[in-house]
Amino acid sequence: MASTKPLSRPADADEPAARRERRKEARPGELLDAALDLFVEKGFAATRSEEVAARAGVSKGTLFLYFPSKEELFKAVVRENISGRFGEWQDEFEKFEGTSAEMVRYCMRVWWERIGATRASGITKLMISEARNFPELAAFYQQEVIRPGTELIRRILQRGVDSGEFRPLDVDNSVYSIVAPIVFLIMMKHSLGPCSPQDYQLDPLRYIEAMADNLLSGVCARPAQEQRR
Template identity: 70%
Template sequence: MISKLLTDTCAKVQAKRERRKEARPGELLAAALELFVEKGYAATRSEEVARRAGVSKGTLFLYFSSKEELFKAVVRENIAGRFAEWNAEFEAFAGSTAEMLRYAMLMWWQRVGNTPAAGITKLMMSEASNFPELAAFYQQEVIEPGHELVRRILKRGVDRGEFRPVDMEHAIYMVLAPMIFLMSWKHSFGACACPSTVLDPEKYLELQVQTLLYGLCAPAAGSTPKPQGK
């Protein structure tokens, strides 16, 4: 009886250890994201990531060969790896392109901008010049796919006669600029409690969408577009 009890206990401990081992990559990525956003890439040390994840530094290097590879995995986990999902949503979207643009910007805020992953963009903006290889990686894995997705949205509107023809390569930045601003704001002045920094991100994005769609000039009498969203 005692022998069976010991065997069962050992089996449970072993199973727990195996489950823990499987969970470690995710825990390491979560800890790394927190530290990269808090301290920046240069100031974050591998042993700090391991400590926060509750494992040894040696365990970290079983999964990621270097801090650089760890950072790349964080980017893929939180942003780059989601473009397949976002492009599938583009393909399946049945509404107008104006509705698609509004949906894309607001969903971006909920899924990325309002999460710790938003800090990755601010990090890259501040440290890219010091780490050109990481900058090239980010360009290929995040910036270029992001540009292509926004380009597809705008082209859809033009092709369907919903948007007027525009300089597509510059129009992309008109869509991205408010998103980049919000990510920078969230991890700088937005983290302060100063009243002058209060900003409702969703209201801000809704106004940006309306400005993109309708411009700032007042339309002819009787044709004022009705505000949509909140």
């Protein structure tokens, strides 16, 4: 006699269609999160597409539905976490009402809070270590991150020169007075720092404040206390 027991329904049969649709829409974000984690943990070359898909809980075919290659996936990670935010930062520059010295401090501190203190900071370390092996990605990173980043810093320094706050500067090269301490902090965070924490006990915000003090002592036309009079 055939069993009259009703067939069991799939676990998600009662799940509202809207919820399933939201999960589907969120899938690219989940893939980008998984890819960021793996790229930072293992580097670009060592990360395999199937690993990204597995960590995100989808098939490799689903991954390629959204991102046709690992290179395109990496570019999407960079845009999601760094370069896609330059519009926001440019808008903040335009609306900033403080002094140029205050803007330098704000720039360095906000970079740490929004990028340096997050997983995204590992992208910079990855590019430093692997750029020569992947020239197309290096060119992409140059176009999407380095150029707009250095141009924004250049505008901050030029604002100070034009207002008379800063002495005349070689602005193009002075940009790296801000970039270099930031890159050092990233390398400590993702390389020697975790290996020898007793030797590299850096408090990031104190470090940034000290670097800003040193930089501004060199570029300000007058001491900060005189400018406030």
